[in-house]
Amino acid sequence: MNDKYKCFVTVNFNKQHKPYYFGLNDQSIGYGDYIVVETTRGLELVEVVSNPDTLDKLPGNFELKPVIRKANQKDLKNYEESLELSKVAMEAVQRFIEELGLKMNPISAEYTLDHRKVLIVYVADERVDFRELLRRLNAELRARIELRQIGERDKAKMISGIATCGMETCCSRFMRDFDMISINMAKNQNLALNISKLSGLCGKFMCCLKHEDEMYTEMKSEWPAANSKVMYKGNEYYVNSLNYIGQEAKLMNKEETIYVPFEEAFKDHLRAQRRKEQE
Template sequence: MKTVVGVKFKKTSKTYYFDPKDIPLQEGDGAIVETARGLEYGEIVMGPTQVEDEKVVAPLKSVVRKATAGDYKRMEQNQQQEKQAFSVFEQKIAQHKLVMKPVEVEYAFDGSKITFFFTADGRVDFRELVKDLAHHFRARIELRQIGVRDEAKMLGGLGKCGCPICCKRFLSEFSPVSIKMAKEQNISLNPTKISGLCGRLMCCLGYEQKYYEEMNRKMPRNGSEVTTPDGKGKVVENQPLCARTKVRLEKPDGSYEFKVYALEDLTFDRTQRPRPKNEKKNGERKGDREKQKPREPKEENGGKK
């Protein structure tokens, strides 16, 4: 077990572990820490805590000191310089006629390095731009191309729910999201409704996916026959969140009525479950063909060469 503190930096919501070195630190404090890029300012988001050795990425960097009044003043100066540098960045891009969108500028704590973040549809030859920026700022320059999801994470904003977007608030990394998740959750496939500020599928589609998968395995298939307290009928719609199913019932006069039943009130063939992802219609599973003995090649022309 090792004693560590959790530190979060300005442009990311990922928490990194550092050795507190007996420095009295608590959640909410600012700290100057040693990183691969040099000294950086970060916020303590987790006080001294014992964690297992395998959860610590070696080598474990150290906290240099608790942030002082001078450090906070330096951070304010850096923030002002970042705004000015962003304007210069925009001007230089226009001068060099590059097809790229500036996103953010980040100063190293000691001002020795400036990182410029941008987005672009493809590769951009920015070598001359780097030279121009280095000459202007007299510092080490790094241009870093990021994706649209990283752009949204940096800039932030409000999602369709009215809350700050998840990637800005608490997501430390992006998980895969697919259109299949929206289908399984019976969400409209209208791109404007399931896309986030970045234009990609919303990350929150994955939050309840496991629950939907579990419930869909328990519920009858759409179009299948079920027995209800009012007789037999066909499934029209499943409502996994409330564990209810909408059923179409046929009346004696040939007309139909629709009723919603709780899952426990229905009787149906539970063997008719959706097939596993790696199983095909004929029962053959993915990989079975690879295990089969390959066929001998047929001889052409009656076996004559």
């Protein structure tokens, strides 16, 4: 399937974190070079983010697309021109949307390297009739127009932002794909089921719920569950809640409520675990 190539390289599209792979025979191409490739969008200039590697190290069984060429001065000039043309296209898109009163939010407009095609990405809550918009854009830009609707999570990934933790959003900083996130993950982490506080900039559940879910599942398996009974200093208590990060348990009985470190509150549990490990 890929026998016509000697090796492959990994590339990065517009500083995205998802890797893409292209086959080549020119092993002089390496990390930091710019190459021209053909995608479903057309010809694009991309940055190589790896040195050439042998085909046996390809992460998967799929057919590679070829590297067209190493970028030359003309390609680099065309790329710079496409950036300027993209700004003009975006201004035209915004102007026509406002004139037509369309309920859509344009995110980006990008020309291909040969300037034959413009990809316009937008967000909309409902179906939009953009036939007149296409007609006007074709007349003004003199290029093939492709409109692509994306969801709120993809929008957040593209434009980035500062999350509630004070850091750049996970999706734009390092995530390659989106995972399924459910309210059960918030329950597993003993979080208050306040949708507004559990939602990220995109309005969907925060990705960190998924990142931390496995850790909480593992920690829960190591300690007694909430509402279980424990003996502490000769008195019986039930476990009201557990702070897994602070390693502190809230113990209650009819007489008092106390906060005790895990290692003190669950001595019997720890001894039972050690005996089990020794068996």
